[in-house]
Amino acid sequence: MTELTRQQQTELEAAAFRRLITHLRERTDVQNIDLMNLAGFCRNCLANWYQDAADEASIEMVRDEARHHIYGMPYKEWKALYQREATEDQKRAFEENRPEE
Secondary structure, X not given: OOOOOHHHHHHHHHHHHHHHHHHHHHOOOOOHHHHHXXXXXXXXXXXXXXXXXXXXXXOOOOHHHHHXXXXXXXXXXXXXXXXXXXXXXXXXXXHHHOOOO
């Protein structure tokens, strides 16, 4: 296995994260509830983790700023454009698979 410096590891992780964000921005057909049901996280989780990282770095950030970074637009705008009402099957699957807090 290639030995990476801490800086290289950070740069690769950051690049992978940016690619994930770009992918999720392009795949507006994939609903957050689908992500939650299949993977146990969604765009909002990523925004929360982003905000947590900012908090740990003593960078002031509010939830709306973190969500804007993940969604590429204000969250309310993304919801109005792309979010569909969850089906009963999606809601049931979410309740069955809901991550423990």
